[in-house]
Amino acid sequence: MYKLLLCWRYLRTRYIALASIISVTLGVATLIVVNSVMDGFTVEMHHRLNDVLSDIVFEGRGLNGFPDPEWHKEEIRKVLGDDLKGITATVVVPAMFNLTVQGESMMQHGSLIGIDTQSYGTVSDFPQYLLHAKNREQLSFALRDEGYDDRLPSSGWNWRRKRITLERDYLRQMQEAERLRREALGEPVAMNTPPAAETPVTEAAPVTEAAPETAGPVDPFQRKRQAAAEEHVFDEMKQQHPGVVLGIGIASHRYRDADKEVKDIFYCRPGDDIQISFPTAGQPQIVADNFTVVDFYESKMSEYDHTFAFVPLDHLQEMRGMVDPLTGVPSVTQIQIRLHDGVDLEAAQQKLYDRFPPQQFGYSIRTWQQLQGPLLQAVQMETTLLNILLFLIIAVAGFGILATFFMIVVEKTRDIGVLKSLGASSRGVMTIFLTYGFSLGIVGSGVGIVIGLLFVVYINTIAAGLEWVTGRPVFDPTVYYFQQIPTVIEPFTVGWIALGSVCVAIVASVLPALRAARLHPVEALRYE
Amino acid sequence: MNKPQELERNVVAHRRRKNGGAPVQKKGQSQRIDGPHGSSYLSTRDLVKSYYKGKIEIPVLRGVDLNVVQGEFTTIVGQSGSGKSTLLHLLGVLDAPDSGEVYFDGRQIDNLPASGRELLRNRTFGMIFQFYHLLPELTTLENVLAPCMIRESVWGYWRRRRQYKQRAEALLERVGLSHRLRHRPCELSGGEMQRAAIARALIQSPQLLLADEPTGNLDENTGQEIFSLLRSLNTEQQLTIVMVTHDRKIACQTDRVVQLVEGRVVEKQPS
Ligand SMILES: Nc1ncnc2c1ncn2[C@@H]1O[C@H](COP(=O)(O)OP(=O)(O)O)[C@@H](O)[C@H]1O
Numbered sequence: 160m161y162k163l164l165l166c167w168r169y170l171r172t173r174y175i176a177l178a179s180i181i182s183v184t185l186g187v188a189t190l191i192v193v194n195s196v197m198d199g200f201t202v203e204m205h206h207r208l209n210d211v212l213s214d215i216v217f218e219g220r221g222l223n224g225f226p227d228p229e230w231h232k233e234e235i236r237k238v239l240g241d242d243l244k245g246i247t248a249t250v251v252v253p254a255m256f257n258l259t260v261q262g263e264s265m266m267q268h269g270s271l272i273g274i275d276t277q278s279y280g281t282v283s284d285f286p287q288y289l290l291h292a293k294n295r296e297q298l299s300f301a302l303r304d305e306g307y308d309d310r311l312p313s314s315g316w317n318w319r320r321k322r323i324t325l326e327r328d329y330l331r332q333m334q335e336a337e338r339l340r341r342e343a344l345g346e347p348v349a350m351n352t353p354p355a356a357e358t359p360v361t362e363a364a365p366v367t368e369a370a371p372e373t374a375g376p377v378d379p380f381q382r383k384r385q386a387a388a389e390e391h392v393f394d395e396m397k398q399q400h401p402g403v404v405l406g407i408g409i410a411s412h413r414y415r416d417a418d419k420e421v422k423d424i425f426y427c428r429p430g431d432d433i434q435i436s437f438p439t440a441g442q443p444q445i446v447a448d449n450f451t452v453v454d455f456y457e458s459k460m461s462e463y464d465h466t467f468a469f470v471p472l473d474h475l476q477e478m479r480g481m482v483d484p485l486t487g488v489p490s491v492t493q494i495q496i497r498l499h500d501g502v503d504l505e506a507a508q509q510k511l512y513d514r515f516p517p518q519q520f521g522y523s524i525r526t527w528q529q530l531q532g533p534l535l536q537a538v539q540m541e542t543t544l545l546n547i548l549l550f551l552i553i554a555v556a557g558f559g560i561l562a563t564f565f566m567i568v569v570e571k572t573r574d575i576g577v578l579k580s581l582g583a584s585s586r587g588v589m590t591i592f593l594t595y596g597f598s599l600g601i602v603g604s605g606v607g608i609v610i611g612l613l614f615v616v617y618i619n620t621i622a623a624g625l626e627w628v629t630g631r632p633v634f635d636p637t638v639y640y641f642q643q644i645p646t647v648i649e650p651f652t653v654g655w656i657a658l659g660s661v662c663v664a665i666v667a668s669v670l671p672a673l674r675a676a677r678l679h680p681v682e683a684l685r686y687e
Numbered sequence: 688m689n690k691p692q693e694l695e696r697n698v699v700a701h702r703r704r705k706n707g708g709a710p711v712q713k714k715g716q717s718q719r720i721d722g723p724h725g726s727s728y729l730s731t732r733d734l735v736k737s738y739y740k741g742k743i744e745i746p747v748l749r750g751v752d753l754n755v756v757q758g759e760f761t762t763i764v765g766q767s768g769s770g771k772s773t774l775l776h777l778l779g780v781l782d783a784p785d786s787g788e789v790y791f792d793g794r795q796i797d798n799l800p801a802s803g804r805e806l807l808r809n810r811t812f813g814m815i816f817q818f819y820h821l822l823p824e825l826t827t828l829e830n831v832l833a834p835c836m837i838r839e840s841v842w843g844y845w846r847r848r849r850q851y852k853q854r855a856e857a858l859l860e861r862v863g864l865s866h867r868l869r870h871r872p873c874e875l876s877g878g879e880m881q882r883a884a885i886a887r888a889l890i891q892s893p894q895l896l897l898a899d900e901p902t903g904n905l906d907e908n909t910g911q912e913i914f915s916l917l918r919s920l921n922t923e924q925q926l927t928i929v930m931v932t933h934d935r936k937i938a939c940q941t942d943r944v945v946q947l948v949e950g951r952v953v954e955k956q957p958s
């Protein structure tokens with residue numbers, strides 16, 4: 160009985176001990192916050208990744224792909240039966256994107272994915288991430304008139320026409336200026352009149368200033384005329400190249416302006432043409448082709464937004480020479496599979512491996528978690544590391560408790576002697592200090608849990624407040640995938656943290672408690 | 688600890704309490720194992736105790752033979768550093784002698800296991816000290832109740848808390864402190880603190896009171912008051928008291944004075 164009473168009185172009269180427990184409180188609070196935020200990130204990222212990616216990717220080795228996707232799809236359907244929700248064949252190749260930005264060419268690299276507009280939406284939430292509302296309903300590689308995004312008020316066919324008109328106008332002005340300058344120098348007019356002017360081309364214009372090499376067998380103007388003739392066949396005002404859905408990160412750059420507003424600069428927009436180069440199948444050769452940007456893909460997973468570009472599957476197959484010229488059977492590099500919710504992915508993977516044993520077939524069959532292994536593992540490792548570090552902080556706090564408790568025991572030496580002279584046992588005296596440590600641990604971790612949970616619940620408000628006070632962004636949407644800090648509170652984790660910190664407090668009080676118990680009553684009574 | 692004997696002693700103590708403090712003739716006197724000095728209540732035989740400073744032995748007690756009769760008020764006098772406190776600690780089983788024995792109520796007590804000695808200190812002996820040794824975090828009342836709390840479990844104490852509190856209040860009234868129940872020791876004067884300490888020593892109805900210079904830190908008048916309190920406890924309740932003191936005036940008012948000289952006891956007639 161006296162143990163509890165004394166313990167309680169010591170708690171109430173010795174605030175220094177409470178000070179020593181503050182570090183435990185802070186450690187617990189930080190642990191909870193860190194774990195909640197990291198869990199939030201992980202969970203959110205799982206969601207995002209799983210939405211963006213299909214469940215299982217069935218892949219051939221190399222860029223040539225494997226023939227007859229229909230037969231493979233049929234076999235996979237047979238193997239997976241009712242578990243199958245969606246299936247589609249794709250061609251994935253590395254590619255270079257050549258964007259023309261204000262007359263200068265800009266290269267980006269990434270993955271070119273040939274997709275089937277009908278079935279690709281069944282394996283992932285791909286259509287959801289397109290900017291145009293109609294494309295979100297049904298993807299089409301045909302350029303739409305307007306209505307892409309608030310960030311792109313002028314885009315689509317209207318933009319394309321306006322841009323081409325402006326370009327032609329600019330070209331004409333330049334040529335007019337050139338003509339005037341040459342006239343002023345007394346030189347004969349060498350340049351063509353602008354194509355838009357529809358004036359007949361002066362075929363036999365003498366080339367006075369042309370150097371001997373340019374006047375050689377390859378006449379630059381000859382080439383230009385050919386291009387003009389081609390242009391006549393392909394009217395960019397009314398026609399488009401094959402469509403490409405470009406990852407928004409390839410086509411834009413995100414930054415903060417002077418007012419700390421997040422802004423995007425677009426290098427190109429729907430309606431613009433870009434050039435994409437990629438290797439062909441068989442003997443790899445680089446082919447380049449013009450594509451018209453018909454939409455942007457924005458999954459908010461910056462890695463994907465910066466690498467993916469989608470083009471029609473059949474066009475890509477044709478360009479890469481993946482269609483058998485005799486039978487007309489195409490090849491693909493991947494088959495993507497979506498399963499119904501709750502189906503065990505690893506079991507499905509095993510079934511597929513049983514049907515297509517690796518010894519016999521060269522297919523690699525991987526789940527999305529395996530494909531994203533490094534990213535998920537990195538987050539996991541970060542969490543573990545932070546946990547270890549923060550727990551070390553609590554352990555350091557344990558040494559603070561140890562020192563404080565030793566001081567309290569020394570200070571209480573005479574009282575311990577008195578208690579023993581009144582018949583208290585060594586065990587009883589020890590219990591006083593253990594209970595003391597235990598209560599401090601409970602108080603410290605309890606307060607820590609409350610602070611931590613409050614912090615987690617109001618984390619976005621706090622971040623906004625800090626942003627306001629310091630004028631610096633705490634959580635920067637240009638860096639992270641999310642607009643807000645995602646959090647998940649795991650009761651299990653909170654329980655472990657509380658238990659751990661209470662244990663640290665108890666362990667730290669064991670040594671002082673033992674010392675108190677060992678005190679000889681007579682020595683303790685004589686202690687001044 | 689020998690259970691039946693312990694039980695019997697408690698019964699005796701209880702009966703004496705009921706009788707208003709009058710000593711009760713023990714039943715089964717023949718069962719009693721007497722010390723070497725016959726009918727004495729508390730006795731020591733050839734107690735030797737030395738302290739060690741490094742390897743140097745400092746002999747303090749060199750063979751103390753002491754006999755205290757039940758109901759007697761005995762005083763131990765001696766020079767400072769002559770080992771009076773050491774002797775008292777040995778009597779109160781707070782410390783163990785190097786050799787020799789201590790007998791109480793016919794049983795050897797210096798060789799009891801720790802739990803037996805704790806029980807003895809809690810219920811059978813009461814102790815008061817020169818520096819009062821009250822617990823500063825507890826109020827006067829709680830200090831007096833401390834031995835009960837030490838003895839009882841939480842539940843047991845909770846059940847009997849009224850009974851204990853009444854007894855503590857009665858004792859505090861007896862020592863003249865009924866107006867200081869909720870005060871902390873630091874708010875009391877020296878004399879008041881010593882009274883509280885006496886009440887604490889009496890709460891478990893001990894059979895022996897050991898007092899180490901209870902008046903040593905008090906002025907003459909207060910010291911005399913405290914002594915009178917002890918004296919009256921001795922006469923009214925037949926409480927056996929062994930007191931260490933420096934004060935000759937006080938010493939000569941007791942039944943018997945024993946002097947410690949060079950680690951041995953020299954009997955002195957109260958003069
Ligand atoms: N722990 C100890 N170590 C060494 N010497 C001690 C110790 N305790 C007491 N002494 C010595 O023992 C002697 C007796 O002490 P004590 O019994 O307190 O004397 P008294 O109470 O008669 O003044 C003193 O000389 C003291 O210095």
Ligand SMILES: [Mg+2]
Nearest residue numbers: 771772773899
């Ligand atoms: Mg002394």
